[in-house]
Amino acid sequence: MGVLPLFPVTTVGSWPRPPELLRAQRMKRLDQMGEEEFTQMADLAVLEVLRLQEEAGVDVVTDGEQRRDNFYSFVAEKLDGVVLMTLAEMLNIVEDKAGFERILQTLDVPAYAISNAVCRDRIQRRRPVAVDDFLFLKRHTDKPVKVTLPGPYLLTRSMYVPAVTKEAYPTKEDLGEDVVRVLRAELNDLVKAGADFIQFDEPVLTEVVFAQGHPRTFMCAALAARGDPTEELDFAAYLLNKVIQGTDSVRIGLHICRGNWSENEATLLRGSYHPLLKYLERLHVRQLVLEYATERAGDLLVFGDMELGLGVVNPRSQTIESPEQVKRSIELALRLYPADKLWLNPDCGFGTFSNRPVNTPEVAFRKLKAIAQAAATYRG
Amino acid sequence: MEETRWTLRVRAGSKGPSTIYVRRRQFQAGEPLHFDPEYAHATAVEYLLAAIGADLVGGLQVIARRQSLQMNQVEAVVSGKLNNPLTYLGVVGEEGHPGLEQVAVTVYVSSAESEARIRQAWDEMLKRSPLVNTLKPTVRLDLTVKLVI
Numbered sequence A: 001m002g003v004l005p006l007f008p009v010t011t012v013g014s015w016p017r018p019p020e021l022l023r024a025q026r027m028k029r030l031d032q033m034g035e036e037e038f039t040q041m042a043d044l045a046v047l048e049v050l051r052l053q054e055e056a057g058v059d060v061v062t063d064g065e066q067r068r069d070n071f072y073s074f075v076a077e078k079l080d081g082v083v084l085m086t087l088a089e090m091l092n093i094v095e096d097k098a099g100f101e102r103i104l105q106t107l108d109v110p111a112y113a114i115s116n117a118v119c120r121d122r123i124q125r126r127r128p129v130a131v132d133d134f135l136f137l138k139r140h141t142d143k144p145v146k147v148t149l150p151g152p153y154l155l156t157r158s159m160y161v162p163a164v165t166k167e168a169y170p171t172k173e174d175l176g177e178d179v180v181r182v183l184r185a186e187l188n189d190l191v192k193a194g195a196d197f198i199q200f201d202e203p204v205l206t207e208v209v210f211a212q213g214h215p216r217t218f219m220c221a222a223l224a225a226r227g228d229p230t231e232e233l234d235f236a237a238y239l240l241n242k243v244i245q246g247t248d249s250v251r252i253g254l255h256i257c258r259g260n261w262s263e264n265e266a267t268l269l270r271g272s273y274h275p276l277l278k279y280l281e282r283l284h285v286r287q288l289v290l291e292y293a294t295e296r297a298g299d300l301l302v303f304g305d306m307e308l309g310l311g312v313v314n315p316r317s318q319t320i321e322s323p324e325q326v327k328r329s330i331e332l333a334l335r336l337y338p339a340d341k342l343w344l345n346p347d348c349g350f351g352t353f354s355n356r357p358v359n360t361p362e363v364a365f366r367k368l369k370a371i372a373q374a375a376a377t378y379r380g
Numbered sequence B: 001m002e003e004t005r006w007t008l009r010v011r012a013g014s015k016g017p018s019t020i021y022v023r024r025r026q027f028q029a030g031e032p033l034h035f036d037p038e039y040a041h042a043t044a045v046e047y048l049l050a051a052i053g054a055d056l057v058g059g060l061q062v063i064a065r066r067q068s069l070q071m072n073q074v075e076a077v078v079s080g081k082l083n084n085p086l087t088y089l090g091v092v093g094e095e096g097h098p099g100l101e102q103v104a105v106t107v108y109v110s111s112a113e114s115e116a117r118i119r120q121a122w123d124e125m126l127k128r129s130p131l132v133n134t135l136k137p138t139v140r141l142d143l144t145v146k147l148v149i
Ligand SMILES: [Zn+2]
Pocket: A012, A203, A255, A256, A257, A258, A259, A260, A347, A348, A349
């Protein structure tokens, strides 16, 4: 990556997918649309997302995850041994039916609109998970590119549905080893291809610590029974470190949030990152990409000498934060962080895991622009 | 047209649920209603709600087939509210009645058709729905269709 300006501005990954692209995704799944036609549509959508980011003043761009149906289940079409199942197809086998029912009703979505990648055989990369998408974006921009990948804990936990998976992998730990192998291979390929920043998403970690005794909040985590939080966090840290071991040449980030599926703040998880602190400090990532625009995330913390991707706008709200508001967040962070360790981003992506984006492209654009304007006031 | 009636037989179980015999099929139903989420049988109230959901979802598909509308997915969420469930339990001093006061149904449709055509089919279905037309005079029905890809 070339020299970055002070407080590099980036996104957390997803951008609202246009309705026609969502429709095309569904048609492709039903074999009513060919791969090529879909790719053409998705290419156009990616280029539009790129244009908007560049126009808004984003320094490190993403492809808006336009080709993916959500931030993790797209792996089904990249990996052998993994199939995409909608929740409608899984209602019979999920363990916590009441939990799912609550989420569906809160989200106001049907079970068929939520897909999950489920492991039902030994897993293997059939094709690259993200390298092709990265290369496409790189061909169309001079800006450094951030690539997002689902984290190994998220993948292991969401793909392990005992009724379907047990025969291939007796335990989720067994599956975890193969998830690590697959992600390591992908990471190596991305590094070779010249990716500038690779961000793993592990939103379910907050559920492990905050949601004990509370209703389910992450669809992807609700498929298998919950384990003991300490063991789960140990497992998550072990998996991620194993994936990234030895890849020091590239910036690796980890995004953790408290859910991004509702505009109603009260329905989302609450609590500081503090219970995660000792696990996060153990990780060999260079940057943590965290929510701090929401007061639900509590006080700002320092995590060893890691960089902070500071969440400065709420991706779910309609109100556009002012550059002054963003600057106040920066000033607060500067009390704890040296300037060269701070990046700026929204709290999460602008899309979501169900087929309903949490925001419109217009609002997303204006929010990014506010961040870029704030950052610009610090640059010479 | 000759009068058509639909007849079925319901036999109370000695301890457990009732068995319903209908044409060549049979199924079971539990108590009129139950407050325990772990209760093992679908209750009579749940069957009524299920019937409403099935009426709307199935009815919509019939219309869709007739009009050659492609619908990939049709799914309903149905909820019902009793006027005062405590009166069912016979709690002394409770006002009201244990009847259904309101039923809310959201039907989700995934389709490449235009929203206008889906809504047209929906309205047509409501006009022809046996259960909607039975209940409309006595129960508040909040019925919604949503196009969700
Ligand atoms: Zn997030």
